[in-house]
Amino acid sequence: MNFRWRRALYRVARAEGPERIAAEWWRQLPGEEEAPTRDYYRIEDSEGRRYWLYRQGLYSSASQAAPRWFMHGVFA
């Protein structure tokens, strides 16, 4: 499994997760839609660097657009 970030390709060697965090539904503002659930993963690539990724939205949700992946942070 690979992921592409800032035009570079990374190969996933190990993964931990998901840590699933759903929206704080009580904070929804008027006019907004409920924020999608996020799955956070800790990834180690083939060179030993570790990343904190999340996917916004679940694959199965019917209402929203296809889920997207984001880089949350890089482990030092």
Add this chain to the structure above:
Amino acid sequence: MNALTVIPYAELGIQSNFSFLRGASKPEELVVTAKFYGFSSIGLADRNTVAGVVRAWQQAKVEKLAYHPGCRLVFRDGTPDILAYPRDRKGWGHLCRMLTQANLRDENEKGATLLELGDLLEWGDLMSLAMLPNLSGDAEDNLALISRLNDRFGSALRLAVAPDYGGNDRFRIEQAAAMAEHAGVPLMATNDVLYHAADRRPLQDVLTAIRLNTPVSEVGLELTANAERHLKPPLEMARLFRRHPEALAETLRFADELTFSLSDLEYNYPDEPTESGLGPQAELERLAREGAVRRYPAGVPVHVTRRIEEELALIERLNYARYFLTVHDIVKFARSQNILCQGRGSAANSVICFCIGITEVGPDRIDALFERFISEERNEPPDIDVDFEHERRDEVIAYIYEKYSAKRTALAAAVISYRGRSALREVAKAMGLSEDVRSALSSTIWGWSASELGEREANAGGLDRTDPLSRQVLERANEIMGFPRHLSQHVGGFVITRDRLDEVVPIVKTAMEERKMVEWDKDDLDAVKILKVDVLALGMLTCLKRALTLLTDHYPQARDRYGQPYVLATLPEEDRRVYAMIERADTLGVFQIESRAQMSMLPRLKPREFYDLVIEVAIVRPGPIQGDMVHPYLRRRQGKEKAEYPKPELEEILGKTLGVPLFQEQAMKIAIVAGGFRPGEADELRRAMATFKRTGTIGNYRQRMIDGMVGRGYEKEFAERCFKQIEGFGEYGFPESHAASFALLVYASCWFKTFYPDVFCAAILNAQPMGFYQPAQLVRDARDHGVEVREVDINHSVWDCALEESAFDPSRVLERHASMRGVIETAHAVRLGFRQIKGLSEERMDAAVVRRGAGYRSVRDLWLRSGLDVGEIERLAEADAFRSLGLDRRAALWEVRALDGRSAAEKLPLFDQPSLSLRELEPETKLPKMPLGEHVVHDYRSLGLSLKEHPVAFLRERLTRAGITPNASLPSVRDGRLVSVAGLVLVRQRPGKGNAIFLTLEDEKAIANVIIWPRVFDRFRSVVMGARFIRVTGKLQQESDVIHIVADRIEDLTSWLSVLLRPPAIEHQSVGDTRPDESERHASRGLPVRQDIATLSSSAQQVMPKGRNFQ
């Protein structure tokens, strides 16, 4: 779902909403979802309770899903949670004993289960167990515990783990697997379920917020971060445990060990030895036959004997004899103690119940339909409810405890759930809404259960439905409605078993020290077939008992034809004069037919005989009103329409209700006779109608009924209409037997009110609280009928209201009751008793009466001789009870102030010396006269009523100037005219889910009936709900002697009442006294100045009745 990928899986880690404020789904919802997902089986394991297991079981039967009742053991000593599932009947007994032991611990307050590991070690045999270790805790501790449990329980023990989507599930599962392997214990998969579907997560968060008493936004980490604790399809569970498929297989092995079913508990009826030594069935037979002879001294009719045989046969087949014997024994005890009682509900459909004296309605009064009471198809024990005098019900309860001991009897539970008002308040609080918004919201909700909270309620509370927060509040509140909050004891439902009760169902403490209850409510108990007797309290029975006693004591000529004092059963039947009173709707205080809705029906229905009363009781109900039965019935009764029956068999069933189906038994009979149903099936139909919202099986019955009727020659259209009618009132229709049982009491209470309104008044005042109206109205009604009512007096009253000889003056009967002048036999006045005064104690007043001797001569005499303290004497003075001493309340209070509370020593030797009577020490003082208006206010404050004058009388001039018509003049206003009325709000009634609201307004002479339609109600909602004195403007409607004002405009006039405390220009003190000097003199004695008495009730408004709300 792909049929090829059915993966066997059993979910055993499920919590329902009976894990209070944690589980967010109903047991039924969980079962239905599990079936949908194709689970092999499920179990229910709520926290330290089995309160929900019966509901899940019933749903599982419907869904045909394998099901196991269990419990999630939550320990107080740090032991991790353990799922415990009994393997057999004995194992279930162990579970119940374990939980009971934890519930009944001495240091336990009601509601908490203090479970310790020792309890499990003691009772855990014959159960399958699965521990849910705390994986982030100490590994050594976990292993030590597993080892200990393994030693004790061996292969019964498993280690369960659930993914929590916290980011390290893979690690956690591996950790659990390693722990399991190390300990030699199998690993088991579960999802630790809290709700059936992910969209319940918000509700689950709200539940957590309520539990922690913190707004959701501030709860923080106690909330679960995601919505994963829902039932997951087996395929998904397989994916989550893909590295440990044996954990899934273990769930099946676990479930296979469980052979216990709740049906193993049935028929655990008490097996008491009978007085004749015969077995239960034979004993019942003996009692029934002997009873029949007693009931029919002229000879038992053939059809009765035949019925008895039929009933006995069914009872024998279903094994219910002991049930009847148990209830019979209780009734027999009550009668031996002279406690009035009678059976109600469907039991009156049983001729046997009539013969053995449980019910009082015989088969000659109604067409008893036994299957309404018991049927093979229903397969549930009979429900025999017995009403007792509410004041003496405790004696009956004590008997039950004594006979069956605390080991085998306890109260049934009642599940207190979130209703309209509480649902909205709690959710609003959890969502962080402010206190005033919450108050505004809940005060606009009628009664305590709105079936659904919608826009109207939201707007009234100032919520904007487009605002997401408001929408959330409403959605969550609607979701939480019907969720259990906690268990409370059912008021009179007693469970009695043969085996130890705590091996059948866990026992829980109640708020009362000596009373315990079980975890199941009456529906659960019925489903499991555990004997339950409803020992109910009926205020009217107390009232009738007291009336009979008063009649016997004070009217020596009132005797039956054998010269014996009357009992309920020997009151003269079918007296035309009683029905004449009923037809005029002169029924205030009478059982069942006193409400506004009833009173407006009576002059139209004009009951003339007993069966008419049976109909009257049943017809003014939500069901018939909504099902539109009432108008056709009335039209036919008034001769405006003729009933038509396509076939004579229908006429036989519906003839006595003029072709309109009113009773459940009629619906059943139509199904039997016209639709070809077996009697037991007809009962099933009735129950399907009552619960069709839940189970939706009504469709099959519909087709069968229509086909059956068409097959018998009925037109299809007629058959469809017929079914629709039955369907319409299925949920609310009354059993005829129940209406008939009540009609007996209606007639009896009317009999007293017709001939002896004094007896009736005293009896019903002494039986308070009960009924629709307050003492003020009951007294007023008695006076309207010419009865003299005398003030509470220190030298004449006793605790209860009593009768004093006094000639009756028929001319004092109001004009509108003129027809009663020649009928009333009253020869006494009613003396109000001390019980009417707020804040006194019966025991102490009884002692004061004993010490009274020839009478108390002064306030001081009272104080020194009666044993009452200054506070109590002050209350008597405030109630104006010293008039026989020539002291009005102001003068009496003056004397009270002079009493020296400190010198108790002066009192002691003067007790119990009734012949002594001491004068006041104070010199006579001339006090300013208290204006009448003030007296009235204080009367209301102390007694809740006034004999002196009605509050509204003081406003009559002002009201007239404002164009308001006195209520008494309404009959002379033309139908259709616009009119304005005003009065104190006595009662608000909203029958059923109806749209109309009935209001009763009282002025100094009469009552006005107001109807408020929804649009008008919405406009003036807060006035209608909150004001005590209002003005209503609208059109007058008159229909057969019933007058209504249809409200157009409503105004709050409560503030006008403060005139009662302002001295009118005319009423003044004695000449020569000037007020400032008075005040000074009062002030110098350190006494409250005149104004202070007024500020004691800071405004007249507050002491006026708040008005009661009724469905």
